[in-house]
Amino acid sequence: MMNSNSEAALIKVFVQGDNGVGKTSLINQYVNKRINSRYILTIGADYASRKLQIDDKLVCLQIWDTPGHESCQSLGKGFYKGADCCVLVYDVSVMKSFESLKTWHLDFLQQLDPAEPEAFPFIVVGNKVDVDRGQSRVVTEESAREWCKWNGMLHFETSAKYDINLDEAFFCVAQEAIKFAAVKSDQDSVRGWESESESESESGSESEQSE
Ligand SMILES: Nc1nc2c(ncn2[C@@H]2O[C@H](COP(=O)(O)OP(=O)(O)OP(=O)(O)O)[C@@H](O)[C@H]2O)c(=O)[nH]1
Numbered sequence: 001m002m003n004s005n006s007e008a009a010l011i012k013v014f015v016q017g018d019n020g021v022g023k024t025s026l027i028n029q030y031v032n033k034r035i036n037s038r039y040i041l042t043i044g045a046d047y048a049s050r051k052l053q054i055d056d057k058l059v060c061l062q063i064w065d066t067p068g069h070e071s072c073q074s075l076g077k078g079f080y081k082g083a084d085c086c087v088l089v090y091d092v093s094v095m096k097s098f099e100s101l102k103t104w105h106l107d108f109l110q111q112l113d114p115a116e117p118e119a120f121p122f123i124v125v126g127n128k129v130d131v132d133r134g135q136s137r138v139v140t141e142e143s144a145r146e147w148c149k150w151n152g153m154l155h156f157e158t159s160a161k162y163d164i165n166l167d168e169a170f171f172c173v174a175q176e177a178i179k180f181a182a183v184k185s186d187q188d189s190v191r192g193w194e195s196e197s198e199s200e201s202e203s204g205s206e207s208e209q210s211e
């Protein structure tokens, strides 16, 4: 669906979390409707884009995949500039990946250094709910919700493998990013409206290596 003047607002989203939690898979499933069952460690940074309609706005989500492994994390401060939202991912069957969210959260804020850190939107995603039909789960939905509530974050549980709850989570990402951009005092994030003529269903992916 397109809005009347075919313009899409660009929303810059970063996906963070421990290695192997499924960041790359979430993005690939959401944008390209497929995932790689083999684990290929992300070493650089890449983005994929997908357009969606939020109320009367057409937005283009530019979703940045980042490496979870410490040895690959040298993206630098400038990399996060202009971020509108951050998705923090953990694996519901790996407690350490949930416990690491605190560090990912603080590190991200430190790197971005936003004018109003409390207002910056984070969406927490507990991925891999399908594993062993939930028998391997160690992070309960209640404890994750409690932590998110305490930190003022929204929470979703997903399966990148079976495309469960991804549309809902990324729709929320877009909504929160729009809200944040509207209240943000410095206008850094709203980088204008770019003219686009693609429809929502033609959303594709692009990739770009970071330096
Ligand atoms: N069962 C199941 N497997 C998943 C799911 N999401 C990802 N995987 C698998 O988990 C492994 C790691 O997924 P990735 O998406 O590469 O993880 P990542 O967070 O990008 O890892 P790094 O790039 O190293 O930070 C792959 O083998 C995926 O196929 C899921 O929802 N369910």
Ligand SMILES: [Mg+2]
Pocket: 023, 024, 025, 040, 041, 042, 065, 066, 067, 068
């Ligand atoms: Mg990856």
